[in-house]
Amino acid sequence: MADYTTRRTMMVDTQVRPSDVTKFPIIDAMLSVPREAFVPSSMRExxxxGENLDIGGGRVLLEPRTLAKMLDVLDIKPTEVxxxxxxxxxxxxAVLAHMAEFVIGVEDDESRAEEAQSILSEQGIDNAAIISGALAEGAAKSGPYDVIILQGAVEVLPDSLLAQLKDGGRIVSIFAEGDLGVVRIGYKMDQRINWRMAFNAGAPALTGFAKKAEFAL
Known part of the structure; x- marks a missing residue:
């Protein structure tokens, strides 16, 4: 039987804190949520x-450092959706649900969405729901949101998704640029988003966020 509690503490002490992430809500959430419960059972070990973990279907579980640093720049409040x-x-x-009022997750694979929802229920997390739908469409019905976070890389973000962010809200994503990725945080003010670079990190591209090909005449 693996001692996952010890591994969780090690993850925080060797991957999260050394990345200058020290806010108590993030540390507390990452120490509390059993990461091993949210990967395919064959991958629990x-x-x-400390790297992106391929969970199949072209999707990864972001490395702890990347997620923690994204949460750090977002500065999530307990009243936020x-x-x-x-x-x-x-x-x-699950980590976000530990820190916020409510979380809506969107997965484009229906069986994965159902499995994720059942894991959340097993873990007793009742202030989060995972629904099935196109990633780039978000979940407008439950919006607008204080915070939007994307767990993979994009080239562009559609206006329809950005419209689901409240004025005064924040959005964070990894943008694919060449071989590297850059994490940017956007602040929405007066219906416009002002982006700034946060740090470098890489991840596979998410479906539905590619730049449209430009045809040169």
Missing amino acids: AAYI ILDIAPGLGYST
């Missing part, structure tokens, strides 16, 4: 490695 795009089997949704 690898749940705490969050949209979590592409949470896989729901780990990020």
Whole structure:
């Protein structure tokens, strides 16, 4: 029987804190949520490695450092409602639910969405729901949101998704640029989003966020 509690503490002490993430709500959430419960059962031994974990279907569980640093720049408040795009089997949704009022996760694979929802229920997390739908469409019915976070890389973000962010809200995503990725945080003011660079991180591209090909005449 693996001692996952010890591994969780090690993950926080060796991957999260050294990345200058020290806010108590983030540390507390990452120490509390059993990461091994949110990966395919055959991969539980690898749940705490310090790199993106391939969970199948072209999707990864972001490395702990990347998620923690994204949460750090977002500075989530306990009264906020969050949209979590592409949470896989729901780990990020569970961590966010620890920190926020309510979280809606959107998964484009129906069986994965159902599995994620059942894991959340098994873990007793009742302030989060994972629904099935196109990632780029978000979940307008439950919006607008204080925070939107994407668990993979994008080239562009559609206006229809950005419209689901409240004025005064924040959005964070990894943008694919060449071989590297850059994490940017956007602040919405007066219906416009002002982006700034946060840090570098990489992840596979999410479906539905590619730039439209431009045809040169």
